[in-house]
Amino acid sequence: MTEIFNLNINGNDHAIECDSDTPLVYVLRNDLNLKGTKFGCGDGLCGSCTVISDGNAIFSCDTPVWSIKDKKIQTIEGISTESKLHPIQESLLDEQGGQCGYCLSGIIMRAKAFIDNNPNSNISDIANDLDRNLCRCGSQSRILRALEKVRIIEAGK
Secondary structure, three states: OEEEEEEEEOOEEEEEEEEOOOEHHHHHHHHOOOOOOOOOOOOOOOOOOEEEEOOEEEEOOOOEHHHHOOOEEEOHHHOOOOOOOOHHHHHHHHOOOOOOOOOHHHHHHHHHHHHHHOOOOOHHHHHHHHHHOOOOOOOHHHHHHHHHHHHHHHHOO
């Protein structure tokens, strides 16, 4: 049975009609046309679908819509503007931190949530947190180099 869910995505309110157990990733991609959040494994194992819920990184593929109805969700589309990329995105471009890029939106979102919540962390802490996000291209060293630059900048603020 379908219901109407009022969701706050990237600061905008949306009324979505769907089953309560519909995974958030389906709503983002199919109903809201936010294609930056990728569908990977569907089991919460690869991290390509990572978004931020009330400041914490979550897998949107195994998060049912009913569980986020009172939370603020941020996707990759919500961290930059048309004229300015987020510092993590800029740093990843500078360091050539991706090859195919399929994993990057999830990695960016998990890294953003971690750095925001742990401003005094070190690169080992970030690497440990990112362990839940897979990159099959082997770009991890460049990704970590880019995140270390951002971490240093953010810690200095």
